[in-house]
Amino acid sequence: MTQRTDIRLSLPSKGRLGQAALDFLAEAGLRVNKPNPRQYSATIPSLPNLTVLFQRAGDIVVSVRDGSVDFGITGMDLVAEKRGENGHVLVLHDALGFGHSTLTLAVPEDWPVQNLEDLRAYAARLAHPLRVATKFPNLTATFLKQHAIPHRLIWAEGTLETAPAIGYADMISDLVSSGQTLRDNRLRPLADGAILPSQAVLIANRGALQTRPEVLSVARRLLEYIEAHLRAQENLLVIANMRGESPEAIVERIFSRPTIGGLQGPTISPVYVRDGSPWYAVTIVVRRDQLPDAIADLRAIGGSGIIVTPVTYIFEEEPPRYKAMLEALQNQE
Missing domain, CATH: 3.40.190.10 (Periplasmic binding protein-like II)
Incomplete structure (x- = not known):
């Protein structure tokens, strides 16, 4: 070939x-x-x-x-x-x-079962092995065995949520996102029945x-x-004007605040104003979830005219996951 x-x-x-x-x-x-x-x-x-x-x-x-x-x-x-x-x-x-979804065990909502311990006890009272419909037999079997729950897997195509109602399975192991489909079919996930987040x-x-x-x-x-x-996606570009004696003096003020240090540090450039007073433009990258605190920190040290804009890319010297890939390739598992 x-x-x-x-x-x-x-x-x-x-x-x-x-x-x-x-x-x-x-x-x-x-x-x-x-x-x-x-x-x-x-x-x-x-x-x-x-x-x-x-x-x-x-x-x-x-x-x-x-x-x-x-x-x-x-x-x-x-x-x-x-x-x-x-x-x-x-x-x-x-x-x-x-x-995003989670592979999860779900049971009929009228079962007196809230968690895996309850499921183990309930399965022991059934007249037949606990039948679990799933498209993920390997993951489901491993999880149930780890928790010592006797079972019989039922391989199923298509919609699994109807399996208990039809009667060819007692419960299901399926991907759950919002959980609305489970509720619509009178099923509910076990509190500790998450097999794998995905x-x-x-x-x-x-x-x-x-x-x-x-x-x-x-x-x-x-x-x-x-x-x-x-x-x-996790960061924003922030530009602020700031009065100061020198870039070094402004840097000292910036580094005294926890949210505005930037990736390595701020970029500072002069702003040429009509009256000749010493103004500088400060450019930093700020975590999106820290923006309100960053704005407050900038104002606290004299920042004004603050502009916030999205960032398209932030390239590293070398992608961290590329380094991890090279290391993994050396492992012959």
């Missing part, structure tokens, strides 16, 4: 991750160009040597594991369920920030990264733009 020479990234073709993955990549500067919506391949103009494929989210893990695809974006739930034990699937980024992740084939330098190069580009975009 001829060795493949192209580089492939698989994205979910539909479902909860489909459009969200396309939107995320576009926001990160990696817009996917798919002229024909019926085609199952596309390109990323900023990465011209990369071919984008569209698959079912679960199939992406299998394709990356088997090496027919080099990279994939899918849910951590599917990665944990299908990655296998050969170490071929490497998680490059475990928190892309979309597609969100979208970026994965890669370990062998391709180790043996093909061009794949490693694309991994760096992907991680660089993704990391820069995600970090930018």
Whole structure:
């Protein structure tokens, strides 16, 4: 068989991750160009040597594991369920920030069961093994065994929430986001029944990264733009005018406050005013969740004319997750 020479990234073709993955990549500067919506391949103009494929989210893990695809974006739930034990699937980024859900045990709301201890006792009183419908047999079985709950798994396609009402299962193990679908079907999650929190992740084939330098190069580009975009989402650019004797005097005042130190420090430049008084413009990066405190700190040390603007990217000297990937590649698990 001829060795493949192209580089492939698989994205979910539909479902909860489909459009969200396309939107995320576009926001990160990696817009996917798919002229024909019926085609199952596309390109990323900023990465011209990369071919984008569209698959079912679960199939992406299998394709990356088997090496027919080099990279994939899918849910951590599917990665944990299908990655296998050969170490071929490497998680490059475990928190892309979309597609959040939790694999959870849920029981009929009229059961006298609130937690795993109650479930263990209830299962012992049933005339048959506890039947659990799920699309995640590996994760569910491991969790139930860890908690010593006898059970029989029922593999099910489609909507699981109806399984207890139909009667082919007693309870379910399924992904839960808001919980509204459970409530609509008179189910409720166990208080301690969360098996795995999940969100979208970026994965890669370990062998391709180790043996093909061009794949490693694309991994760096992907991680660089993704990391820069995600970090930018957490921060804002703040510019303020400030009167002071010198830049050094202003820096001293800035560093006396906890929220306005910037990434490494402030950028300070002179402001030329008509009366010749000593004014400076201070530019800093502030955490989005600390903005109210940062504004208060700036005002407290004489800041005025404060401008706040979003940040598109914040590039590091080297992406932290790229460093982590290189370390992981040295581990032959």
